[in-house]
Amino acid sequence: MYKIVEKRQLAPQIYLMDVEAPRVAKSAKPGQFIIVKTDEKGERIPLTICDYDTVKGTVTIVFQTLGKSTLEMADYQAGDYFTDFAGPLGEASEFIFEEIEALKQQKIIFVAGGVGTAPVYPQVKWLQQQGVQVDVIIGARNREMVILEEELKALGARVYVTTDDGSYSRKGLVTDVLKELIDNGTRYDHVIAIGPMIMMKFVAKLTKEYAIKTTISLNPIMVDGTGMCGACRVSVGDEIKFACVDGPEFDGHLVDFDEAMRRQAMYKTEEGREMLAMEKGSHTGGCCGGHN
Amino acid sequence: MSKAARVPVREQCPKQRVTNFDEVCLGYSLEEAVAEANRCLNCKNAKCVGDCPVAINIPEFVSHVKKGEIAEAAKVIAQASALPAVCGRVCPQETQCEGKCILGIKGEAVAIGKLERFVADWARENQITAAEAAPKNGKKVAVIGSGPAGLTCAGDLALKGYEVTIFEALHEPGGVLVYGIPEFRLPKETVVKAEIENLKKLGVAIETNVVIGKTVTIDELLNEEGFDAVFIGSGAGLPKFMGIAGENANGVFSANEFLTRNNLMKAFKEEYSTPIKVGKKVAVVGGGNVAMDAARTAARLGAETHIVYRRSEAELPARVEEVHHAKEEGVIFDVLTNPTEILVDEKGWVTGLKCVKMELGEPDAGGRRKPVVVADSEFVMEVDTVIMSLGTSPNPLISSTTQGLEINKWQCIVADEETGLTSRERVYAGGDAVTGAATVILAMGAGKKAAAAIDEMLMSSK
Ligand SMILES: Cc1cc2nc3c(=O)[nH]c(=O)nc-3n(C[C@H](O)[C@H](O)[C@H](O)COP(=O)(O)OP(=O)(O)OC[C@H]3O[C@@H](n4cnc5c(N)ncnc54)[C@H](O)[C@@H]3O)c2cc1C
Ligand SMILES: Cc1cc2nc3c(=O)[nH]c(=O)nc-3n(C[C@H](O)[C@H](O)[C@H](O)COP(=O)(O)OP(=O)(O)OC[C@H]3O[C@@H](n4cnc5c(N)ncnc54)[C@H](O)[C@@H]3O)c2cc1C
Ligand code: SF4
Ligand code: SF4
Ligand code: FES
Ligand SMILES: [Mg+2]
Numbered sequence: 001m002y003k004i005v006e007k008r009q010l011a012p013q014i015y016l017m018d019v020e021a022p023r024v025a026k027s028a029k030p031g032q033f034i035i036v037k038t039d040e041k042g043e044r045i046p047l048t049i050c051d052y053d054t055v056k057g058t059v060t061i062v063f064q065t066l067g068k069s070t071l072e073m074a075d076y077q078a079g080d081y082f083t084d085f086a087g088p089l090g091e092a093s094e095f096i097f098e099e100i101e102a103l104k105q106q107k108i109i110f111v112a113g114g115v116g117t118a119p120v121y122p123q124v125k126w127l128q129q130q131g132v133q134v135d136v137i138i139g140a141r142n143r144e145m146v147i148l149e150e151e152l153k154a155l156g157a158r159v160y161v162t163t164d165d166g167s168y169s170r171k172g173l174v175t176d177v178l179k180e181l182i183d184n185g186t187r188y189d190h191v192i193a194i195g196p197m198i199m200m201k202f203v204a205k206l207t208k209e210y211a212i213k214t215t216i217s218l219n220p221i222m223v224d225g226t227g228m229c230g231a232c233r234v235s236v237g238d239e240i241k242f243a244c245v246d247g248p249e250f251d252g253h254l255v256d257f258d259e260a261m262r263r264q265a266m267y268k269t270e271e272g273r274e275m276l277a278m279e280k281g282s283h284t285g286g287c288c289g290g291h292n
Numbered sequence: 293m294s295k296a297a298r299v300p301v302r303e304q305c306p307k308q309r310v311t312n313f314d315e316v317c318l319g320y321s322l323e324e325a326v327a328e329a330n331r332c333l334n335c336k337n338a339k340c341v342g343d344c345p346v347a348i349n350i351p352e353f354v355s356h357v358k359k360g361e362i363a364e365a366a367k368v369i370a371q372a373s374a375l376p377a378v379c380g381r382v383c384p385q386e387t388q389c390e391g392k393c394i395l396g397i398k399g400e401a402v403a404i405g406k407l408e409r410f411v412a413d414w415a416r417e418n419q420i421t422a423a424e425a426a427p428k429n430g431k432k433v434a435v436i437g438s439g440p441a442g443l444t445c446a447g448d449l450a451l452k453g454y455e456v457t458i459f460e461a462l463h464e465p466g467g468v469l470v471y472g473i474p475e476f477r478l479p480k481e482t483v484v485k486a487e488i489e490n491l492k493k494l495g496v497a498i499e500t501n502v503v504i505g506k507t508v509t510i511d512e513l514l515n516e517e518g519f520d521a522v523f524i525g526s527g528a529g530l531p532k533f534m535g536i537a538g539e540n541a542n543g544v545f546s547a548n549e550f551l552t553r554n555n556l557m558k559a560f561k562e563e564y565s566t567p568i569k570v571g572k573k574v575a576v577v578g579g580g581n582v583a584m585d586a587a588r589t590a591a592r593l594g595a596e597t598h599i600v601y602r603r604s605e606a607e608l609p610a611r612v613e614e615v616h617h618a619k620e621e622g623v624i625f626d627v628l629t630n631p632t633e634i635l636v637d638e639k640g641w642v643t644g645l646k647c648v649k650m651e652l653g654e655p656d657a658g659g660r661r662k663p664v665v666v667a668d669s670e671f672v673m674e675v676d677t678v679i680m681s682l683g684t685s686p687n688p689l690i691s692s693t694t695q696g697l698e699i700n701k702w703q704c705i706v707a708d709e710e711t712g713l714t715s716r717e718r719v720y721a722g723g724d725a726v727t728g729a730a731t732v733i734l735a736m737g738a739g740k741k742a743a744a745a746i747d748e749m750l751m752s753s754k
Binding site: 026041085224227230240265 | 542688689
């Protein structure tokens with residue numbers, strides 16, 4: 001059993017939790033993920049590691065409520081327990097294997113979309129702590145949905161925010177900001193984009209025009225997360241990769257995003273049915289509060 | 293009396309069982325078991341024993357059954373096997389113990405598997421504990437993976453007084469016994485869980501959600517956590533795909549994914565959250581036990597189900613009993629048929645499976661007749677789901693994170709056949725991780741040999 005030691009709501013539908021999982025905390029690296037299962041009947045939910053504390057033995061996750069399982073998760077409070085919490089899974093971000101001095105010579109920019117800001121956090125933290133100065137673009141639907149802006153600034157990163165509706169900072173897409181920065185003369189060596197598949201697709205499209213190396217983090221449907229089922233397979237270049245063991249980060253210029261987006265939608269109707277059953281009251285957890 | 297026919301075993305009728313996931317085979321009653329046991333000739337030089345990979349003393353346990361001494365029979369089996377209720381159900385008996393039974397030459401072999409199952413079930417229901425652990429000897433062994441290889445190795449070492457911890461990547465122990473083999477062949481709650489509970493009673497600790505190579509490495513177990521030896525029983529879980537066009541379409545699954553959703557995650561039960569998609573018409577590509585399990589599961593989920601296999605029915609690698617059961621349950625066999633492409637609609641969903649007809653050509657060097665394509669035989673099977681059941685290989689997670697652990701070109705861990713010792717000192721391996729996908733009983737046998745070797749190594753080192 002894995003205890004939730006802290007829970008905070010970061011935005012409407014976005015929650016942060018610190019979970020006691022000492023083994024995971026000890027081995028976690030930026031870029032990796034965990035799989036959580038709330039209770040006996042729950043599904044295995046992959047979530048990126050957003051922070052880890054080896055002293056306290058905790059791992060931070062940030063999730064957005066989308067469907068049945070994440071809604072159920074949002075009902076859990078500090079002091080409650082998840083039955084299962086496995087990780088760290090997947091490969092760590094490539095840069096942690098590079099020479100620090102070489103990294104310091106590079107100009108790196110992160111592009112974070114919505115809840116994708118959370119997985120960007122540990123990467124920025126790791127780099128800033130090694131003395132590597134990075135830039136971050138955060139894109140969100142509106143003011144309320146911007147998360148971790150202050151935390152990223154506190155790490156020393158330069159942060160640009162943009163909102164879809166212009167309710168905060170500036171109006172527009174993350175690609176608008178990135179293009180502007182590049183066109184104004186900043187020469188980036190590496191773009192790391194994490195967010196909705198569609199956002200990563202367009203970031204990669206843009207950076208291809210500028211020939212800037214681009215890393216993206218895929219979040220396909222997963223079951224085991226250990227390379228046993230193949231549910232997470234994605235086409236990268238002319239190869240088939242299992243995102244849970246070969247990824248989740250890949251070269252954004254090689255990923256077949258259209259296929260990945262189609263595959264993501266595979267269980268939409270099935271889970272829609274589950275949601276209907278839940279709303280009809282066949283389910284006990286008092287969920288759906290504030291959800292629309 | 294040896295000429296008497298085998299006592300038939302009761303089964304759920306096919307029409308009924310395709311609507312549920314309950315066990316198909318209902319097993320013998322005491323009377324039936326005694327009657328079947330009485331067919332055994334109690335051979336002096338019993339051929340059956342030689343072909344049981346763990347050498348259960350078959351004539352001895354069967355003669356106890358003859359006299360109705362079931363607890364005694366259970367003890368005889370326990371000397372050789374830790375998982376008799378499992379093996380009695382899933383061993384390929386017809387090619388092992390029963391394949392060599394003297395009665396099989398002219399008539400029907402003794403139903404050794406069914407008798408073993410009866411004895412094991414009876415012992416469990418009557419709470420007979422067949423074994424007791426020796427006092428603790430102060431040595432610690434880590435076992436990676438909780439499939440039959442790991443469970444057996446852990447059980448044997450615990451009996452000898454070792455402090456054993458099993459590390460399992462998934463949330464539930466059992467390996468293929470829980471995620472692969474379906475409920476209707478191997479009940480999880482009554483059989484698998486019970487066997488695992490027995491291990492816990494012997495003092496074996498099981499840590500789930502620990503992925504060795506990720507959560508912690510073998511070197512850390514040995515150097516930081518104080519384990520004196522490690523046994524790797526991590527199986528061969530990595531699924532193969534065909535590499536044909538359309539294979540990443542929505543509606544194409546590996547058998548592992550399909551079975552894991554259903555067995556481990558219990559997608560077939562309303563109250564569990566994990567979804568499963570079966571569609572209306574399913575093609576299962578492959579002809580082994582895994583393919584039969586996937587097909588019979590798809591049939592139970594309500595789909596018209598086809599097995600698509602490129603050789604002829606005689607070459608099907610699956611057990612005869614499974615093929616027979618699948619047919620009874622309405623699974624359609626399209627043999628001498630090979631898929632060449634998966635057809636996909638504009639939204640990325642499967643609409644059909646393009647296939648060619650095959651015929652068996654001249655025998656190759658190994659004597660096996662190679663299937664060759666029949667000219668102009670291309671056709672399309674209209675299906676909305678394709679399940680690939682083409683075999684699996686060991687996952688590189690452990691080999692890639694353990695310095696100096698030798699593997700072969702099939703990714704299998706290289707280990708000594710008699711002891712399981714790998715290229716690394718104090719690190720042993722066995723089961724599918726070493727042999728590639730094989731059988732439950734072979735994995736158990738490997739776990740047993742490694743336990744003995746680990747014991748010898750640790751006892752001689754101090
Ligand atoms: C490596 C990885 C890291 C992720 N990190 C985060 C994170 O840090 N924060 C966050 O909010 N979300 C993250 N996700 C996505 C998260 O797993 C899904 O939102 C969640 O599983 C949805 O479950 P649900 O039952 O609530 O919604 P559902 O109604 O089941 O699904 C909603 C959508 O979520 C996706 N999804 C559903 N089931 C799965 C599954 N088993 N695996 C992956 N995606 C699925 C699908 O695109 C689906 O259309 C990550 C996914 C992956 C693979
Ligand atoms: C669907 C199906 C049906 C089958 N039917 C039969 C049958 O009827 N009869 C028969 O004899 N055989 C059958 N087999 C084959 C048989 O199940 C296997 O040969 C046997 O289970 C192998 O045992 P094992 O202990 O080596 O590995 P497994 O049973 O595969 O167990 C390995 C375990 O190790 C865990 N693991 C892997 N990597 C790690 C890691 N890095 N860290 C921690 N844990 C890890 C896995 O999660 C798994 O639980 C079938 C197989 C399948 C898939
Ligand atoms: S373990 Fe398998 S091979 Fe051995 S006697 Fe039992 S059924 Fe036969
Ligand atoms: S070979 Fe057959 S008849 Fe002889 S001991 Fe074995 S099971 Fe009995
Ligand atoms: S999630 Fe099963 S192989 Fe990646
Ligand atoms: Mg879900």
